[in-house]
Amino acid sequence: MKDNNDNNQAEAQSSPHNIEAEQALLGALLVNNDVYDRVASIVNEVHFFDPVHGRIYEIAAQRIQKNALASPVTLKAFMEDDEGLAELGGPAYLARLAGASVSVFAARDYAQMIYDLAIRRDLMAIGEEITDKAQRMEVSNEPSEQIVEAEQQLYALSEQGQVDSGFQSFLKAVTDAVNVANAAYQRDGGMAGTSTGLNDMDKTLGGLHPSDLLILAGRPSMGKTALATNIAYNIAKNYKKGTKPDGSIGAVQGGVVGFYSLEMSSEQLASRILSEAAEIESQRIRSGDMSEEEFRRLVEAAKTLESCPLFIDDTAALPISQLAARARRLKRTHGLDVLIIDYLQLVRPASAKDSRVNEVSEITQGLKAIAKELNIPVIALSQLSRQVENREDKRPQLSDLRESGSIEQDADIVMFVYRGEYYKEREKPADHEADKMMTWQAEMEELHGKAEVIIGKQRHGPIGTVSLAFEGRYTRFTDLAPSRYGRPDDQEF
Numbered sequence: 412m413k414d415n416n417d418n419n420q421a422e423a424q425s426s427p428h429n430i431e432a433e434q435a436l437l438g439a440l441l442v443n444n445d446v447y448d449r450v451a452s453i454v455n456e457v458h459f460f461d462p463v464h465g466r467i468y469e470i471a472a473q474r475i476q477k478n479a480l481a482s483p484v485t486l487k488a489f490m491e492d493d494e495g496l497a498e499l500g501g502p503a504y505l506a507r508l509a510g511a512s513v514s515v516f517a518a519r520d521y522a523q524m525i526y527d528l529a530i531r532r533d534l535m536a537i538g539e540e541i542t543d544k545a546q547r548m549e550v551s552n553e554p555s556e557q558i559v560e561a562e563q564q565l566y567a568l569s570e571q572g573q574v575d576s577g578f579q580s581f582l583k584a585v586t587d588a589v590n591v592a593n594a595a596y597q598r599d600g601g602m603a604g605t606s607t608g609l610n611d612m613d614k615t616l617g618g619l620h621p622s623d624l625l626i627l628a629g630r631p632s633m634g635k636t637a638l639a640t641n642i643a644y645n646i647a648k649n650y651k652k653g654t655k656p657d658g659s660i661g662a663v664q665g666g667v668v669g670f671y672s673l674e675m676s677s678e679q680l681a682s683r684i685l686s687e688a689a690e691i692e693s694q695r696i697r698s699g700d701m702s703e704e705e706f707r708r709l710v711e712a713a714k715t716l717e718s719c720p721l722f723i724d725d726t727a728a729l730p731i732s733q734l735a736a737r738a739r740r741l742k743r744t745h746g747l748d749v750l751i752i753d754y755l756q757l758v759r760p761a762s763a764k765d766s767r768v769n770e771v772s773e774i775t776q777g778l779k780a781i782a783k784e785l786n787i788p789v790i791a792l793s794q795l796s797r798q799v800e801n802r803e804d805k806r807p808q809l810s811d812l813r814e815s816g817s818i819e820q821d822a823d824i825v826m827f828v829y830r831g832e833y834y835k836e837r838e839k840p841a842d843h844e845a846d847k848m849m850t851w852q853a854e855m856e857e858l859h860g861k862a863e864v865i866i867g868k869q870r871h872g873p874i875g876t877v878s879l880a881f882e883g884r885y886t887r888f889t890d891l892a893p894s895r896y897g898r899p900d901d902q903e904f
Contacts, residue, residue: 427531428460436521438512447475450522458529463495483509559732608645611877619788624779628793629828635792637886643668644684647721666748667720673757677723687887688712731777732761754792772817779821805834809867825868832858
């Protein structure tokens with residue numbers, strides 16, 4: 412037992428720390444609560460080396476946030492039964508901290524020192540864990556997986572100032588929720604999330620929310636990729652950098668978009684986006700069949716797109732672990748506000764599973780983990796099973812998702828793209844059936860250029876259907892004009 416205590420003491424002594432700096436900061440805070448505003452953005456309770464100091468800081472911070480006094484007298488009531496404080500001398504220790512307080516102007520420097528030392532301790536812990544795992548020769552302990560895991564820990568440390576967030580108080584969670592509501596309120600009751608560039612979809616979804624996993628599903632030729640590229644382009648072209656409500660620097664409008672194109676090459680995807688921006692059919696762009704005026708439009712559109720923060724990765728059959736690692740790297744180097752994966756079934760699991768259902772489950776759980784870790788919305792496209800084709804009503808539903816259990820469970824929002832025109836076109840009657848042909852033409856005219864985005868699941872709001880216009884020539888989705896709803900142009904909807 413004595414050897415264990417000696418080892419723990421030796422380990423504590425070798426860890427970078429400065430007890431005097433912690434005492435000086437706490438003393439300044441207890442004497443003058445205004446110090447908290449200067450240091451709150453630098454340190455929190457987890458950065459203190461002495462756990463008792465961390466608890467003192469946490470209780471003081473909670474009282475100050477409620478506009479209540481934090482002093483040795485007021486904190487005494489909350490810490491009388493604290494065993495750690497008792498070892499340091501009980502409530503009298505709080506009075507000694509305040510009595511030994513130095514100039515409050517040095518508090519910020521002490522806070523920065525405490526934070527830096529905490530980061531050094533976490534780096535040492537990560538290094539020791541990496542060394543320990545690398546030394547263990549186990550079949551299941553692949554070096555490539557260790558690299559991804561280490562990168563994930565280092566990313567969390569660089570972004571959040573700590574490796575493991577663990578439990579957080581309900582007060583902090585409520586504060587975060589109020590900040591989100593305030594962001595929506597500041598937009599005159601608009602959305603708190605990132606705009607898709609499609610007004611009717613934004614009204615239903617409230618924009619794209621951080622940490623959400625959105626599934627965009629549909630049968631082939633419905634326009635899944637087209638809608639995803641439209642959203643990506645709309646977000647990237649509206650990107651504006653500035654100071655966000657929380658004081659951090661980032662996207663105040665639009666955002667940086669990462670697009671994993673596992674099916675199409677980056678050149679094919681770029682052609683689609685150019686087609687939309689220049690309003691020239693993508694087939695004519697690829698073949699070069701353009702007039703001089705159209706080519707000039709294409710060049711102008713390409714110049715505009717040069718400044719768009721849209722990053723495309725077209726690596727085929729990417730494992731979910733590598734996908735996460737590359738997303739972290741992109742956020743660290745260029746920023747990242749929205750991530751799109753086209754499409755989910757082409758992502759590989761980190762390791763082979765006994766069934767496809769378990770593999771898809773690992774992938775969807777991994778995508779949701781990326782959304783939460785990077786605090787961004789993740790949009791994953793998904794194929795639907797063929798059972799849709801066997802029904803008279805071809806509108807998709809949740810049960811049509813391939814391996815639907817895991818996808819439906821992990822997703823925050825599930826959307827389906829449906830174009831009735833596609834199916835009606837294949838029901839064209841023979842030329843000699845005049846009556847049927849007239850009926851078919853009338854139905855085709857009604858459906859022409861229209862699409863539906865069916866919200867099959869939404870954790871934060873209602874389900875329903877969003878009507879959009881679809882321009883097949885440019886593979887572009889836009890808002891339907893009011894008159895196409897069968898309503899007067901000046902009527903709100």
